[in-house]
Amino acid sequence: MLDQPIARIRNLRVQFCTTGGLAGAVEDLSFDLHAGETLCIVGESGSGKSVTSLALMRLIEFSGAEITDGRILFDRKSGAEVDLARAGSDLMRQIRGNEIGMIFQEPMTALNPVFTIGRQLSEGLRHHMGLSRKEAWARAIEALRDVRLPEPERRMVQFPHQLSGGMRQRVVIAMALACAPRLLIADEPTTALDVTTQAEILALMDRLKRESGTAVMFITHDMAVVAQIADRVVVMEQGRKVEEGTVAEIFEAPQHPYTKTLLAAVPRLGDMRGKPLPERIDVAERSSHPPVPVRGTDAPLLRVQNLTTRFPIRGGFLRRIVSNVHAVEDVSFTLMRGRTLSLVGESGCGKSSVGRSILRLVDPLSGSVDLDGTDVMGLDAHNLREARRHMQMVFQDPFASLDPQMPVKDQVAEPLRNFCTHRGDALWDRVATLFDRVDLPRSFMARFPHELSGGQRQRIAIARALALNPKLIVADEAVSALDVSVQAQVLNLMLELQADLGLSYLFISHDMAVVERMSHDVGVMYLGRIVELGPRDAVFETPAHPYTKALLSAVPIADPRKRATRSPTFAPIPSPIHPVGYRPEPSRYDEVAPGHFVLHHDIPLS
Amino acid sequence: ERGSDGHVNIIYWQAPSMMNPYLSGGSKENEAASLVIEPLGRFDQDGALVPFLAEEIPTLENGGVAEDLTSITWTLKQGLVWSDGSPVTSQDVKFTADYCMHPEGGCAKFAKFDGISSIDILDERSIKITFEQPTPYPYSAFIGAQTPIIQKAQFENCLGERAPECTEANFNPIGTGPFRVTDFRPNDVILMEANPQYRDPEKPAFATLTLKGGGDATAAGRAVMETGEFDYAWNLLLAPEVLGRMAEGGKGQPVAAFGTMIERIELNLTNPDPSLPPETRSTRAEPHPFLSDKSVRQALSMAIDRDLLVEIGFGQAGRPACNLVPAPAIYASDNTDCLVQDIEAARALLEDAGWTDTNGNGIRDKDGVELEILFQSSTNAVRQDFQALIKQWWSEIGVATELRNIDASVFFGGDPSSPDTLQKFYADVQMYVNTFDGTDPQAYLAMYRCGNEPRPETQWQGANINRYCDPRYDELLSELAAASDLKERGSIAKTLNDMLTKDSYVVVPLVDRGRVSAHSNTLGGVLLNPWDSELWNAADWYRIAD
Amino acid sequence: MACLIPASAMIDRSTDPAPIPPSSQWDDLWHQFAAHRGALVGAILFAIIVLTVFMGPYFWTLDPSYIDIRARNAGPTFAHPFGTDQLGRDTFARMMAGGRVSLSVGIAAMVLGLVIGAAVGVTAGYFRRLDGILMRLTDLFLALPLLPLLLVMVMLFREPLSANFGPEAGIFILIVAAIGLTSWMPTARIVRGDVLALKEREFMLAARSIGTSNVQMILRHILPNVLSPIMVSATLGIANAIITESALSFLGLGFPPDFPTWGRLLFDATDYIQQNPERVIWPGVAISLTVLSVNYLGDGLRDALDPRIRGR
Amino acid sequence: MLTFTSRRLAFAIPTLLFISFVIFMLLELAPGDPMSQLPLTVPPDVRDRMREALGLGEPTHIRFGKWLWQFFVVEPLHMIDAAFGTGFAAEQQRVISWQTRSPVMDIVLQRLPQTLWVVGLSYVVGVLIALPIGIYSAYRQYSLFDQLGTFISMVGFSVPTFFTGILLIVIFSVKLGWFPSIYDTTLVVNSWDSFVQQLRQMVMPVSVLALYNAAQISRFMRASMLDNLHQDYVRTARAKGLTERTVVLVHVLRNSMIPVVTVIALGVPQVFGGAIITEQVFKVNGLGQLLITSIQANDLPMVQTLTFIFALLIVVFNVIADVLYGLLDPRIRYD
């Protein structure tokens, strides 16, 4: 750590111009950034983390905000110090991308969809370094190689949508690093990614920082990530800094109550060791309730057998099916009443497809699904609609799964209306009860989805799923978009409901710590198949399949003393796409322990 | 001197679609063709016959017409040549008749050759036309812009069914006229140049000519009188103040001439009630509930102020009319009593006939029949103004009017399946203009013959639009057909005219419409001819040096 | 309102059993609408036009078809503030009478076109099977020559309609139908595109998973979400309908000739553009102002109806 | 892409056959008669003969079959003959217009140049004006420029061309005498003078139509730009330190053009359909005028052929629009 800070933020204040006048987003914020150091900024959603980073880049003006006070002193490459808060736009253009690089929150949308990767990468190089087209191209390939993107030459001429989320994020990082900036701002660079990819990217950033001495400002709400990479931590709440310190200080001796809540809400892998049943997370304020394990029953509710779902890829002149995506391949499991079965695995391994197939939201190719005696696969359209009373789904993205044009009360009431179970006042009473049930104030009923926070939206989705008193809820990544404190609340809510109503969950997630806390049983999926299935403690404590082991080892641990030193592998996952005639082998399992199954035959593993 | 005056620009706001008048009945085609192909004789601006390709007009006096009125002999001028240099012979004249009389050719001028039994070539230059029966007025075929002589050599292979295949000949006929076509663009523009073989070596004065089509009358008038881009504009049917304003532009002037065009209201003597079955609606089986009453018809006519109509619609290009046949003088009746508007008298007439407003709704009625009139006409700014004015006058005498205007292509289309045609007459009264070719009104008056009315059995064909039927009228018509003495013909025609107008008021003439055209101040020699093509004397046109 | 709710709000368990006040939504809508300056101006302007046109005749009692032949082609005078036409009819009275017809036709035809367009677009976008055939139908309608189509419609339906509704209402229905039937295609295309995109959104799947039937799906979720392109079509639709009506009247397919409409007044006046320029100006200005006000109104409504923009 | 295009085109054939049949039946049903322009003095029996000669006596389906054969077999053969001097179509009758008794296709080809010059150019000009206006209006949303742009485009859209056209003629032809009021279709551009003359006669019709086109397209452009200006990738581009010019004119524009280009492509058939009123006002006598005069004269073969060509263009440009969409937006893949 060098003595001279690269950037000093002093009393920064950023305000949005709204119809109601100026509204503060960041108030009186001060901190320093040193070369070769990673500063993590943590805090819940909406606490002003992104605004701070945009203010540093002076990009905040384009969102209708203004830096109304404070200074951002930045030490330029040339050695001169400028106040970015007052710099002219020409000067800012020289600094942006050149001396300060930025990685944005959303890898999916941060790239321009109509330009090739190469074009977007070399653009900045040509602008700042005055390179020729050819030189810039070569440098861009170099940059891609630096972020360990496989086959960089081929990627250069591809478009963003042709890359997976992890690859895209690596491109964005390469872009930010291309001109060797002195300061790198990374705004939640891994939130949308699954654990294996996340681990790779964290390792990559760490290495770059060490090699080039860049200062990194890392924004996240994931405490486990913080523990893995931070040197120093700034905790923000509602636009203000509430605490600052080294990682060790923050994790071991948090001062501010907010920091304490935050840390308490973090599920840690291994917390549940020795406890076979799921339990509430003990968030500080609620410590009066002792955590009660959820027991469940042994009566089967959902029986899935040999479920196979393929998505056709059509082509040719007559739009014939030329190949299939084998999204779900011969999956069988049984879910007991009042219990939770979790499906884990990498992005794209078919978890959501299993959930959707069971609810017949996509039509499976073959297999049988038996829900409490009803053969779901055999239902006609009318009976299927009836059967939906008993099985509900909470979708991956709470924002996307709510109609933006409809007040939330109507969305919760919609299933009731569909089945005409309640009318008039009874209907609204029921909706109000549901709001109470998921812990939402009734005054929120007339709001629209965008007027709620992510956690609140997810509760609406849960309330909607509960409306008809279903027997089964498929929770597809129900909490992965939320920050830790909200996530803890939602998880606790789900457990509470399970205990009270005897619900069964098919819980889909890629977050191993959450899964550990929530489930009775776990199925590990890989390339459309379940590779390992068994009681949660068995799978987590004695993983038998090599993929399960790899998955568990990639999970970041929210403890600064247990930093992973593994170097990333960057091997691509084999493709689930096969030509039409392809006949996969049926899944055969070895029972390694009672109820603990492991896929028998070899499947290609990375 | 030929070609010394350069270029002349003519605008026809309706564009000619071909140069062969036998395949298209439209006057725009006739007129365009008249620059190139010529008949044996034409009517001049006064309606008198003048020889063109013929040596002279055959008459009884000069022996050209046989004593028994069954044949006529024409002789071509000496030394006539086509624009390709070959001589014009009587073969060509006979061929022209054969061309049009071919049963499969669909000749538009077939009626002009009606009653001809044979055509014999007497020698290189003379030809004798024999009629099936004595024909007192034999000047029909080969007279005027409608039946010019075409070249046999060019059209030989275009007889009958093959007529439409001769595109080149139809667009660029070889003729004897002052000009010949260099470029023909159907419905757009025709470029012409002086005919090097034209019989008068001094003419035409213009070397080239453009006949542009398209746009509307306003634009055409503007182009001649205000911007001076064009030298001659045809048929400017415009409100007088608009025309007057254009003339102030100072680049040209409007010219008018009167022929036999009568804007009239025809009254339906049969019942057009929509509730009647289609077999009897608007047919003689169902008399009209109130228009069959002569006093109603007369009152409607009396309520109209024809002077005002002229002032508003035509200005100097119109004059009030009470006759169906306004010209030539020997056929024009002296009937003028409709010229004065008399609302009071019209009211009294209705009152006397028992038409009173019994229910106080402002509309006269009798026996439960209200005087409510559906008044239709084709779409045209002037006609719509007339409709509005007449509606107001009629309302003053207690007659309610509903107006309707119909697209001209439907109204005049004669499609038996359309309810909106002139012939179906599914209205009480309708207004349009009609005229007759040449100077003889016989065929025109014969339209009102009993039995000639459109009706379902005839696929709604027929020219007796208002379903007039009077045996005495039919008798007089046969007398007219037999009479050869001009005086006698004149007096019969006048009687017939009066029977339709002042005696019965089934036809209510409104305005004698002249033709209005405009020419630029630098174009000389224009003699507006209402009896023939407006371009009949284009050979004599010249540029006035300023 | 739209600012993020602090975490504490989620924890504090508000037990207020406040019943949902359903009317507040309308208040909110109005509040939102009134905040849009353009929308307010547009609304006021439109209201003035509508009021003048519909209430004006009670104050200006001159009959629009009364011919005063001595006052032909007069410029604006005290007796005729907007001047007179070539037959001496009062232009002001005719403007109001014409406005009634033009506005009614414009709005009715626009609504009809919109309903057909939205229905076809939504059906095509929502039901894959019908997509091909409906879009080909749209192509067909785009390709049909307007004039013969209108002639056929007039021929077939004028008499039955006049018989059943009276001549004026009959023609009104006919014209509205004619314009509506020939102007829905662009709307259908745009709506279809939006529906196709909408169908891929997750909330559609979510709605299906809670047992929403297809009809409910369209009514509750699709239509409100394609409102914005529909609004734009509506604005352009009114202008288009007013102009098309004038073309129809001109061709003799529209209202009786003594029935003024703005389009017709404008058309008739073009011949007099040099003598009496004011005759062209009045209808021209009226049409433009109407379209402009409707456009701003549409903008404002769209913003007011879009919850994402509310409260900004 | 190729298979997608050819598949779409292959499916277009039955569609087009159906459309041509519907058009035929519609024209058949429509009231009016090819003889409507004859003076009333022509007696009914002569009219009947003329109708017979046009083939109107034959039953409808035979006439439709004839038209199909002539349009799809004889006309293409004739074109081949004209191009290579062969004689395939020698004795076969082509589609003949009733009005002019000449092959319909010849007239259509004759009319194409002026339509393309005037209507086509005005479309190009309209697009060229509309794009910058739309872009700038969106970039400075609710600024004075934007308000003014909205105002002008709404007025441009709501004032009919028959009015603007005549206004221009009165001002520039009658009062000032700068431009001719009547378009000369026979003008051959072969010298500087004739080129200037051509320009002069095109100025007014082109500007009238361009205003109308620009009004619509600028609205689309503005909306599309607004959609894209607030996307995340714009922020990324700015974070690279690119100039505002590059950000807006390269990154945003390219994305915004995707929907607009298809809108523009879908408008092209209208160019070939001609602008009926404007052509009439300026006497341009292009395809629009041809269509309207043919309709008025009930020249069924001409109307049928013209509308069918129009339908063909609509279908083809629909495909082109889809293909363009795919080309411009790499995310769209058709197979």
Ligand SMILES: Nc1ncnc2c1ncn2[C@@H]1O[C@H](COP(=O)(O)OP(=O)(O)OP(=O)(O)O)[C@@H](O)[C@H]1O
């Ligand atoms: N364009 C905007 N207009 C108005 N307010 C905004 C805007 N963008 C952000 N805000 C407000 O600024 C505050 C801080 O937002 P910011 O995006 O910095 O949160 P964050 O800490 O990055 O949250 P997250 O973890 O969800 O990304 C929030 O209250 C938010 O509502």
Ligand SMILES: Nc1ncnc2c1ncn2[C@@H]1O[C@H](COP(=O)(O)OP(=O)(O)OP(=O)(O)O)[C@@H](O)[C@H]1O
């Ligand atoms: N509608 C679809 N059409 C075609 N392919 C699909 C479709 N839905 C999913 N797939 C493919 O099926 C595979 C499994 O997808 P699925 O959404 O089930 O993965 P997942 O495990 O839920 O991943 P994530 O964690 O990213 O949500 C992927 O390869 C995906 O691309």
Ligand SMILES: [Mg+2]
């Ligand atoms: Mg953020």
Ligand SMILES: [Mg+2]
């Ligand atoms: Mg998923």
Ligand code: NI
């Ligand atoms: Ni707010």
